[in-house]
Every structure is written in structure tokens, then in C-alpha cells.
Amino acid sequence: MTNNVSILDATLRDGGQGLEDLNKNGFSRLCFDESDKSAIISHLSQSGVEMIELGAIGPSKDNKNPFAIYQTIEELSQYLPPTRTDRIMYLGLYIGPDTDINLIPQHDESLVEGVRVILRYSELQKSLDYCQALSRKGYKVFVQPMLTMRYTQDELERVIQSANDMNAYACYFVDSYGYMGQEDIQRFYELYDRLLAPGIRMGFHAHNNMNMAMANAIHFSHMANERPLILDACATGMGQGAGNLATEMIVPYMNTYFGKDYKLDNILEVCDLLDRKMLPSSPWGYSLTCFLPALYKTAYKYAIMMRMGYHLPFTEINRLLRDMPDDMRNRYTSDNLTKIISSSNH
Numbered sequence: 001m002t003n004n005v006s007i008l009d010a011t012l013r014d015g016g017q018g019l020e021d022l023n024k025n026g027f028s029r030l031c032f033d034e035s036d037k038s039a040i041i042s043h044l045s046q047s048g049v050e051m052i053e054l055g056a057i058g059p060s061k062d063n064k065n066p067f068a069i070y071q072t073i074e075e076l077s078q079y080l081p082p083t084r085t086d087r088i089m090y091l092g093l094y095i096g097p098d099t100d101i102n103l104i105p106q107h108d109e110s111l112v113e114g115v116r117v118i119l120r121y122s123e124l125q126k127s128l129d130y131c132q133a134l135s136r137k138g139y140k141v142f143v144q145p146m147l148t149m150r151y152t153q154d155e156l157e158r159v160i161q162s163a164n165d166m167n168a169y170a171c172y173f174v175d176s177y178g179y180m181g182q183e184d185i186q187r188f189y190e191l192y193d194r195l196l197a198p199g200i201r202m203g204f205h206a207h208n209n210m211n212m213a214m215a216n217a218i219h220f221s222h223m224a225n226e227r228p229l230i231l232d233a234c235a236t237g238m239g240q241g242a243g244n245l246a247t248e249m250i251v252p253y254m255n256t257y258f259g260k261d262y263k264l265d266n267i268l269e270v271c272d273l274l275d276r277k278m279l280p281s282s283p284w285g286y287s288l289t290c291f292l293p294a295l296y297k298t299a300y301k302y303a304i305m306m307r308m309g310y311h312l313p314f315t316e317i318n319r320l321l322r323d324m325p326d327d328m329r330n331r332y333t334s335d336n337l338t339k340i341i342s343s344s345n346h
Contacts, residue, residue: 003259005221005229008051008203009044009247011270012037013093015238016068017056018284021301023067027308030278031066037079040235040270045081047266049247051089051230054079054112058095069095073104077111089113091142096120097130107138114169116142119159121150121330128162140169142203147176148188149297150330160195170201170230175216178209178242179294182219189223196227203230206245208237209294211286213245218253235270236284241300242291243284288314296321299332302340310341320344 012032022028032040044052055068055076070076076092084090091114105111115134119127128143135141143163145151151159163171173188185204192202204220206213217231237246248267254260292314293303298321306312306320320340328336 004224004226005231005254005258006050006201007247007250007254007262008053008091008230008232009047009049009234010053010093010205010232010244011044011234011238011247011274012040012068013053013056014232014234014240014244015274017095018238018240018243020064020067020069021240025305025309027304032068033066036273036277037068039273041079041081043266043269045088046263047251048260048262049251049267050087051091051114053091053093053116056093056095057099059098072099073111073115080110080112089140091116093144094118094130094134097123097127101130101133104134104137114140114142116144119143119145121145121147124155124158128159131162131168132166135166135168141166142170142172143168144172144174144205146174147330148173149175149177149180149184153191156191157195160192163200164195164197167197168200170203171196172203172205172230174205175207175213176205177294177297177300178207178212178290179297180206180216181212182216185216185219186223189220193225193227198227201228201230203232205232207239207241208244208284208286209242209290209300211291213237214249217245217250221254221258235267236274238274238278238284241284241304242286242294289317292318292321296324296329298324298329301332302337305332305334305337306341316344 019030055070057070057073057076059071073092080090090112092112093116096118117131131141131143145159206216233247233250234244235247237243248271251262251264251267255262289303289307290300293300303317306317324340
């Protein structure tokens, strides 16, 4: 079996964004302190995973440092280990094309090597132009079409062509709401592999709403050929919604079937830190609350707010999600939620 598959650990970034969202909605006060961040980065750096995401970047009037969300790439890059090797790439993720591109410096050795950019579906061309500009500044760009299932084939071909034009480092498909099946993985893989320029990596970001993250990741990894593949994962499966592929689960699988030499003990040190500080009240992992919106191909936050905010029974949540207007499904807003709840009471 080829070992042409790399792991990108997103514990701090996806986990941090998940904690920030819970905090914003009053469901949790959990966050990372500075020693947590340092320990997580250190253990991941020793584990052998090829890529480590240090956090997210996005302008805000609030201090989101405890969620590993930073105002600038310079601020995020302060978390780079003092001693680094060529075998590990450190990255940050731009939440969208919101930071003034003229304020982002040309890449140099003091900054993270890779940047991922979430493509905003409503501003697709702006997002692709943003990726292009970051590539010109010398960063290795990862193109991330969030909620890839939403894209038409024409739109995806446009994304892939743009990735080719900028010579992106990687182009992803992303199971943001956790309802992809293996037939979807196969379809996206074949499309990307056919259209992406040789040498551009293909990435897959799984969410676990239907408890399929590990199975989908295995299916994806076994399609590996000459094109390098990247699998995103988080320790304990931490992340937004039901969370992500668990690093501690995929690491032994890669060691056994792909000839890797990842150090599981270092990943377990991260899991231990999270278990002691966060897991007793962990909101990630399989839950019926996150399964139901995936069943109806709907943003998971609707169900989270219905359950945790309105304390609705599962049968009522199921009915509301099943019957809600299709044009509301892909994007959660509090106004949409209010309309759905109100219409059910009439």
C-alpha cells in the first residue's frame, strides 16, 4: 500500500472554533490557555504528523486568543516552535477573505508556511482571488470549499481550475455537515483527480455527524495513487458540530496499513490534556442532536439551538428539520431559526 497519505492535525483550529461557537451561544466556558496550546503543539510536533494547524485567522473586535483564533498571521505565527524541521508544515486558516490582503505580509521564515482559506460560497470569486493573492505572496495555499456538497459540478470545476491556475498546494473537499457517504467520497475523488494538475494534493476534511468520519477517511485513503492525499484529524475527534476524524484512531491505522511511523503516545498526551480539561462536558462526538440535521442535509447548528436553547424533544426537532424550507438548510441564522420555530406554533 502506498504511503502517499499525510495527516493534518487541526485540534487547535477546528477545536478552537468549536469552543468559540459554544461560548458565544452560552453553552460552554471551555477554552485553551497558553500552556495548553504550547503542550498541544509540542506533542503534535513530536508525533510525526506531517502538518499542524496552529489556529484560525480573522479580524474581530473581540479577543479570541483562548480559542486559537487570531487577528493576524503574524500573531498566529508566534506559536511556531522555536526549533522546526522540514518534515512538518505549520499552518493557519483564514476563516474567509476578510483580512485586507494588503495588510498580509510576504511570506518569510518567521511566518507559517501554509495557509488554508475557507471559500465563502456567497463570495466565491472574491475567495478564489484571495487564495490567488496569498499564493503570489509566497504561501502554500490550501483551497477549502466548505460544505462541498453544496457546490454544483460547474462550480467545483471552477474551484479546481482556479487551484490549478495559482498552483495551489492542496485542494480539498469538505464534509462540513457530516452527511457524506462513500459514494460521495468516490465521486469527489474521481472529479478532483481527473481535473487537478499533477502534484497538487487532494485533501479531505470529515465531520462525524453520522459517525462516518473514520469509514470515509479509510475509503478516501485507499484510493491513493500517484497524487498525494491529506487527511484532516483532531485529537479526541474535537471540533465543530459532532467533531472530526479522531487523530488517535487514524494514526494506528496509517501505521498498520500505510507503513507510517506516527507516535501514538504523543497523540495520547494531547488526548489526556483534553480529557482532563474538556471531555467531561464534551459537546463533540456522536450525538443524536448532530445526527438529525445530517439526516436532512441541514446545518447542524439548527438542531443544537433547538435542543440546547429551546430544549425541544427529539421528535419535534426531527419534524422541524424535516419540514423546514430547503432554502434555509445550508446556512444557519438566528432569524431563520426563529421563523422555523414560530411557524411550527401556528
